[in-house]
Amino acid sequence: MQVAVVGSGPSGVYTAQSLLQQDAVPGLRVDVLDRLPCPYGLVRYGVAPDHEKIKSLQNNLRAVLEHERVRFFGGVEIGPRALSPGRLLGMYHAVVYCVGAATDRRLGVPGEDLPGSWSATEFVSWYSAHPDVPVRGAGPPDRFVRGVESAVVIGVGNVAVDVARMLARGAAELLPTDIPHEALDVLARSRVREVHMVGRRGPSQARFTTKELRELGSLPDTEILVDPAELALDPAYLDPSGLPAAGRRNVEVLRGWAGRPERGLARRIRLRFFLRPVAVLDAAGRAGGVRFERTLPAGSGSVTGSGTYEDIRGQLVLRSVGYRGVPLDGLPFDGGTGTVPHAAGRVLREGAVSPGEYVAGWIKRGPTGVIGTNRPCAKETALSLLADAPALALRDVPGDPLTALRAAGTEPVEWPGWLAIERAEADLGRSLGRGPVKIPDWPGLLSAARGGAYGTAE
Incomplete structure (x- = not known):
């Protein structure tokens, strides 16, 4: 039996692992x-480069992808201009979609699309070397922090x-990580001295761990400022x-910071609460900060507007208010929840189970939980x-789906190609006097996968 899992993040790899661990179908094979x-x-493109312990989860995922009955096929796009879900299902006995939540929730306020106003995910993808967000070549490479002294994170x-x-x-603290060298150079020249992190509700509803x-409190030369009256x-x-x-632990940490006097350190992070964004301020055609309305508790964790406003100035605005799934052409989609309708993971089309089609991860349950939450979901x-x-x-499928994938015009990057990328990133790091450094662009990744050196033509 041949199963395809679309998506190689934690939900996809945990799904492959669960299929094999149950040992319910002898000889079952999984292509990721x-x-x-x-x-x-x-784990590669969302976990911050200075979080080495979390990034080490890649070793666990790697063990699954190196299982003798698992194959990795990278560079395979599913969609209207590539391989349709219907055609993919014709190559496998079953397909499990673990495609996550690919876009950010928007604020829905005036000025949100001004230059200098970005989704936090775009910024994360930039410093994580995601090839869809180039670190160079598409406009100024320091477009996120050039000329920025104060940033507002919503x-x-x-x-x-x-x-x-x-x-x-500081850049020196990021040097040992795998952050792309171009992003490291930009952050080394950053003039950001103040970061405002703002929530519309109170500290007891904050979602950080x-x-x-x-x-935040352990960052060198950085002070954390919290207003006790606001808390x-x-x-x-x-x-x-x-x-x-x-x-309770979060409240304890905030109590320890509340009311501390400013010490005049090089950088400040201000934690603000009970402020709801109503507009991104226009400063000569660019984001110049955010106008917030003061909110007040209204019971059961909700808030209500007070009718008073405050402007927080900044040359960079990053919204971080959640993710949202996007439709995959050929699969049903619930626009209200941003998920694929399902029953215990079985895809539903007009209320009926679609044989052979399944979902797991955020596209199944919505963007909730932590990495470990994907385990029971996948199981x-x-x-x-x-x-x-x-x-x-009982379905009739090709003997080897790889042959069918190639016949459909796809040339997957197989596991040896990924290992070649790893070697190229190690070589790149050595040439820069660092550990492994991520290759940040499509041509470089594809060249490395085919045995070329980073920087050569595809």
Whole structure:
């Protein structure tokens, strides 16, 4: 039996692992397909470069992708201009889509599209060397931080903490990481001295984890500033006894920072709460900050507007208010939830199960949870597929899907090609006097996958 898993991030790899661990179908084989030539999804392209411990999860994912009954095929795009879901299903007994949530939620406020106003994901992709967000060549490579002294980050989740930390971190601290050299050079010349991280609700509803929050307080030459009067607007901050353990820990950390006097350090991160964005300010055709409305608690974690406003000035605005799934042409899609309709992972078309089609990860449940949340989600889908296996195995499919993929005009980057990319990134790092450094562009990745040196023509 041949199964395709579309997406090589944690949800896709955990799905492949669950299919094999159950050992319910002898000889079952899994091909893990990805649009990019590199595996690991957001572990490679979403985890900040200074989070080496989390990035080491790649070693666990690697062990699955190197299983004797698993193959990795990178550079395989599913969609209307490439390989359609219907055609892909004709090559496999079953297909599991683990394509994540590919876009950001928008603020829906005037000025959001001004130059200098970006989604946090674009910034993350830039310093993580995602090939869709070039570090050079498409406009000024330092478009994110050129001329920026103050930045406004809208959101109080872990991604917001990541981008605030990267804006405040010194280049010397990033040198040992795999951040692309071009991004490192830009951040080394950054003049950012103040970062405002702003949430519309109170500290007890903030979505960051305590570990990430504490990390801000350990940044060299950076002070964390919190207004105790603003924190006190939150009843659960005043009495955190009813909060979950994680919320109580966050409150404890914020109490320790509240009311600290400014010490005049080189950089400042200001944590703000109960402020809702109503407009990105226009400063001569560019983002010049954000106008916020003061909010007040309205019970059950909700807030209401107060009718008073505050402008926070900054030359860079990054929104980090969540992700959203996007439709994949050929699959049903619920625009309200940003997910594919399903029953225990089985894709539903007009309310009926579509035989052989499955989903796992964010495209199944929405962009919630942490990396580990994908394990039970993937297992549920895998168990549904394995329960359907006797009927699915009766379908007539090609002997080797790789032959069919090539016949469809696709030339996948197989595992040896990925290993060649790894070697090229190690070579690139050595040439720069660093450890492995990510190759940040499509031509470089494809050249490396085919045995060429980084920087040569595709």
